Amino acid sequence: MSAAVSPTLSAVxxxxxxxxxxxxxxxxxxHPDLDAEAFAGFIxxxxxxxxxxxxxxxxxxxxxxxLAAYDIxxxxxxxxxxxxxxxxxxxxxxxxRVLPEVAPxxxxxxxxxxxxxxxxxxxxxxxxxxxxGAWIDLMARLGGQCTDSSMFLxxxxxxxxxxxxxxxxxxxxxxxxxxxxxxxxxxxEAPKARWSEVRDRLRxxxxxxxxxxxxxxATPRVAARVGxxxxxxxxxxxxxxxxxxxxxxxxxxxxxxxxxxxxxxxxTFHRATREEFDRGRGGSVLPEGIVLHGATATVxxxxxxxxxxxxxxxxxxxxxxxxxxxxxxxxxxxxxxxxVA
Amino acid sequence: xxxxxxxxxxxxxxxxPHAAAAPRTFDVADLYRGPVSPADEQTKAPATPLDEKxxxxxxxxxxxxxxxxxxxxxFNQGPPQSFVLGDVKSRLTxxxxxxxxxxxxxxxxxxxxxxxxxxxxxxxxxxxASAILMGVLSGASVRDVxxxxxxxxxxMTVADLLGNPLPADLVSAQRxxxxxxxxxxxxxxxxxxxxxxxxIPTRTxxxxxxVMGDNYAEILNHIYECPDSAWFLTANDEQGGGTYQVIEAxxxxxxxxxxxxxxxxxFLSELLVRIEQSVRPEEVxxxxxxFTDAEVDRLQGEIHGVPxxxxxxxxxxxxxxxxxxxxxxxEQFEYKTKDTARLAGVEWAGLTAQDTGRDxxxxxxxxxxNGLSVRxxxxxxxxxxxxxxxxxxxxxxxxxxxxxxxxxxxxxLVPDSDAPFFDAPGNAKYRVDRIGWLRQLFDVSCAEYDRxxxxxxxxxxxxxxxxxxxxxxVTRSDARARLVKIExxxxxxxxxxxxxxxxxxxxxxxxxxxxxxxxxxxWLETQ
Numbered sequence: 001m002s003a004a005v006s007p008t009l010s011a012v013x014x015x016x017x018x019x020x021x022x023x024x025x026x027x028x029x030x031h032p033d034l035d036a037e038a039f040a041g042f043i044x045x046x047x048x049x050x051x052x053x054x055x056x057x058x059x060x061x062x063x064x065x066x067l068a069a070y071d072i073x074x075x076x077x078x079x080x081x082x083x084x085x086x087x088x089x090x091x092x093x094x095x096x097r098v099l100p101e102v103a104p105x106x107x108x109x110x111x112x113x114x115x116x117x118x119x120x121x122x123x124x125x126x127x128x129x130x131x132x133g134a135w136i137d138l139m140a141r142l143g144g145q146c147t148d149s150s151m152f153l154x155x156x157x158x159x160x161x162x163x164x165x166x167x168x169x170x171x172x173x174x175x176x177x178x179x180x181x182x183x184x185x186x187x188x189e190a191p192k193a194r195w196s197e198v199r200d201r202l203r204x205x206x207x208x209x210x211x212x213x214x215x216x217x218a219t220p221r222v223a224a225r226v227g228x229x230x231x232x233x234x235x236x237x238x239x240x241x242x243x244x245x246x247x248x249x250x251x252x253x254x255x256x257x258x259x260x261x262x263x264x265x266x267x268t269f270h271r272a273t274r275e276e277f278d279r280g281r282g283g284s285v286l287p288e289g290i291v292l293h294g295a296t297a298t299v300x301x302x303x304x305x306x307x308x309x310x311x312x313x314x315x316x317x318x319x320x321x322x323x324x325x326x327x328x329x330x331x332x333x334x335x336x337x338x339x340v341a
Numbered sequence: 342x343x344x345x346x347x348x349x350x351x352x353x354x355x356x357x358p359h360a361a362a363a364p365r366t367f368d369v370a371d372l373y374r375g376p377v378s379p380a381d382e383q384t385k386a387p388a389t390p391l392d393e394k395x396x397x398x399x400x401x402x403x404x405x406x407x408x409x410x411x412x413x414x415x416f417n418q419g420p421p422q423s424f425v426l427g428d429v430k431s432r433l434t435x436x437x438x439x440x441x442x443x444x445x446x447x448x449x450x451x452x453x454x455x456x457x458x459x460x461x462x463x464x465x466x467x468x469x470a471s472a473i474l475m476g477v478l479s480g481a482s483v484r485d486v487x488x489x490x491x492x493x494x495x496x497m498t499v500a501d502l503l504g505n506p507l508p509a510d511l512v513s514a515q516r517x518x519x520x521x522x523x524x525x526x527x528x529x530x531x532x533x534x535x536x537x538x539x540x541i542p543t544r545t546x547x548x549x550x551x552v553m554g555d556n557y558a559e560i561l562n563h564i565y566e567c568p569d570s571a572w573f574l575t576a577n578d579e580q581g582g583g584t585y586q587v588i589e590a591x592x593x594x595x596x597x598x599x600x601x602x603x604x605x606x607x608f609l610s611e612l613l614v615r616i617e618q619s620v621r622p623e624e625v626x627x628x629x630x631x632f633t634d635a636e637v638d639r640l641q642g643e644i645h646g647v648p649x650x651x652x653x654x655x656x657x658x659x660x661x662x663x664x665x666x667x668x669x670x671x672e673q674f675e676y677k678t679k680d681t682a683r684l685a686g687v688e689w690a691g692l693t694a695q696d697t698g699r700d701x702x703x704x705x706x707x708x709x710x711n712g713l714s715v716r717x718x719x720x721x722x723x724x725x726x727x728x729x730x731x732x733x734x735x736x737x738x739x740x741x742x743x744x745x746x747x748x749x750x751x752x753x754l755v756p757d758s759d760a761p762f763f764d765a766p767g768n769a770k771y772r773v774d775r776i777g778w779l780r781q782l783f784d785v786s787c788a789e790y791d792r793x794x795x796x797x798x799x800x801x802x803x804x805x806x807x808x809x810x811x812x813x814x815v816t817r818s819d820a821r822a823r824l825v826k827i828e829x830x831x832x833x834x835x836x837x838x839x840x841x842x843x844x845x846x847x848x849x850x851x852x853x854x855x856x857x858x859x860x861x862x863x864w865l866e867t868q
Contacts, residue, residue: 025618029614075377076376079376081376115373115378116373118376118377119372120372120373122376122377123374123375153373156372156373157369157372161369165372168367168369168372171367171370172369261367
């Protein structure tokens with residue numbers, strides 16, 4: 001392994017050979033099918049560039065970074081989260097693209113930083129509806145502007161929301177207040193604006209797009225079409241129906257129930273219970289001013305044309321900001337942004 | 342991440358997930374929780390709820406410390422998969438919900454409730470190692486736990502067990518109070534371990550009984566008050582064999598018995614790793630699953646606070662009432678008990694041979710030689726609560742009681758192996774398999790409870806409920822009406838009904854209420 005890696009990493013591997021071999025043996029106990037070739041490949045393709053980046057900024061931290069990276073790499077390969085047998089390309093991708101960009105932060109807190117990037121990318125890639133690639137792009141682009149690991153982690157939280165983790169919206173907005181204003185505005189791609197104003201609009205309207213601030217929120221519009229047939233990578237085995245419980249959209253399909261969280265950045269589904277769905281269905285009445293007729297929804301006198309598949313709606317429910325519609329002709333749920341008063 | 346960290350991993354929470362309650366809150370901090378854990382994460386994590394910590398301890402022991410592939414405490418959510426194998430139709434069940442290994446679960450519940458557990462099983466099956474693990478969970482070092490462990494042997498004296506008077510004081514003291522005692526350090530441990538307790542001489546067993554039963558030790562009029570502690574005893578033979586017969590009072594103090602089941606050779610590779618890596622599980626217990634004294638105090642409180650609903654309690658009452666009644670033991674109603682027969686020392690077979698007209702095959706009471714003591718019933722309730730708590734349930738479910746019952750009653754409910762039940766086809770195995778016998782006993786009792794529809798039609802419960810509301814404001818005519826109700830019920834039952842244990846206890850309850858109303862009425866008449 002050492003012959004194919006940089007002289008810097010090679011030196012650390014030689015110096016720590018005994019304990020690194022022991023660690024590999026112990027990881028084999030935990031993961032009997034630990035792929036040695038995949039591990040070696042990951043060391044060459046992911047750990048080595050990171051160690052190289054750290055060596056260029058804080059050479060004295062190379063050994064600590066290597067040991068932390070080695071242990072985490074063992075765990076990732078053992079769990080098949082990275083390497084040639086990985087179930088998802090994003091954990092390895094995040095390591096390779098994000099970590100070298102923030103080498104000084106990794107040098108200061110290697111275990112914390114590497115773990116955070118791996119866990120976050122895994123979290124995104126295992127959440128239906130999230131876009132881990134977008135998170136990696138954003139973190140690779142802006143991570144270098146962070147002055148310490150705490151700022152980096154907060155940026156990662158905002159970026160996760162921005163990458164489709166709609167359920168993190170509220171707590172990400174709260175965390176965002178601790179970031180420098182330019183960094184925060186860059187994270188949500190808002191043009192020149194004051195963060196406090198953008199934040200207030202984001203809080204009041206989940207469909208407000210800070211990247212297109214001139215788009216009016218006074219007009220009802222089709223905002224998103226979320227969910228899909230299980231055979232096409234979605235969650236539903238049959239066309240779903242929706243209900244609203246405690247202000248949240250609950251979706252039922254094929255004897256399974258899901259909580260839908262959605263905003264302008266994306267939508268995610270979370271396991272719910274039949275009780276929640278039944279409770280929601282019992283109380284789901286469309287608010288006054290919303291009428292459905294054919295493939296048109298009329299919201300407070302304004303018509304919204306619906307896609308053809310929604311000309312026969314099987315369920316409709318609305319929160320303060322969102323109208324959710326389902327149809328027997330599609331496995332998707334149509335979300336209509338309602339005007340915010 | 343050190344070499345031994347692989348052995349120090351604790352299962353990720355939640356270890357027994359329950360359906361999420363709505364509405365939810367999502368915390369963006371969860372983004373960084375995932376498959377990779379920094380070494381210091383769990384020590385910095387906010388305090389884990391104690392039931393979760395207990396489960397993490399369980400899973401660490403099951404997955405890492407004790408190679409125990411036996412899941413004999415089965416729970417189901419929906420019907421389990423079941424297979425019949427072999428010529429004698431052995432049934433293998435694959436539970437559909439999280440199930441547990443009694444060999445780890447029972448000691449942990451004992452640790453959490455600070456009660457007494459006996460490990461039984463052949464030599465070399467890990468009984469002592471398991472007991473040591475429990476000691477380490479209490480925060481003591483492995484060295485202290487080992488040193489404090491008492492090893493039973495035929496020469497063990499009371500002084501070996503409890504301590505010695507200081508020799509200098511024995512010579513110079515003028516009064517017995519002036520003799521200082523050097524108490525043995527194990528008396529102060531929160532987890533006490535007695536290895537091979539059935540090798541302790543009888544006299545020393547009596548001294549041990551005082552410590553186990555009353556939580557103090559006495560030498561030369563000096564008293565050592567022991568802290569509340571969990572006890573773990575080991576024996577190769579639960580029947581009291583060994584060098585010395587175990588005195589009955591000592592056996593009676595033991596709350597649960599768990600058997601070290603056979604090692605599955607399929608797990609030999611795990612043993613090999615331990616040899617090759619020189620790893621002793623008790624030396625690598627993760628810090629996150631070690632309990633402070635205050636935490637165990639809190640555990641006890643939280644366990645005792647788990648409610649046991651009336652529906653479950655009633656079934657336990659019905660079950661317990663099956664066994665003490667012995668119609669032929671006495672003339673007076675109250676003394677018709679197996680304890681009366683036992684105290685008389687009359688030959689058991691002669692007494693049971695008397696025909697009472699009852700179906701001896703169906704009467705559960707005929708299967709045992711004794712009934713259940715108050716101590717046993719209290720133990721049963723505590724462990725049922727502990728199991729419910731361990732499973733993360735808010736209340737005790739019938740399954741909790743059903744699963745825990747055999748381990749509590751294993752040594753307490755003595756089967757009458759001459760009873761017709763054990764001669765019935767397919768039942769001979771129950772002469773050997775106490776756990777299976779007790780579990781089927783409870784199942785049959787519950788089925789009878791259902792057949793009698795006691796949840797809906799229980800006149801004694803209705804009368805007792807009325808009685809529990811108190812006598813304040815009960816008028817003379819009310820009291821008379823209630824007396825008549827009781828008398829009518831008894832008269833109704835006396836018409837041709839056979840007398841079984843549950844009926845016997847109900848009749849005694851009715852007599853009790855009748856007496857209280859009679860006294861009350863008499864008092865009213867003097868006002």
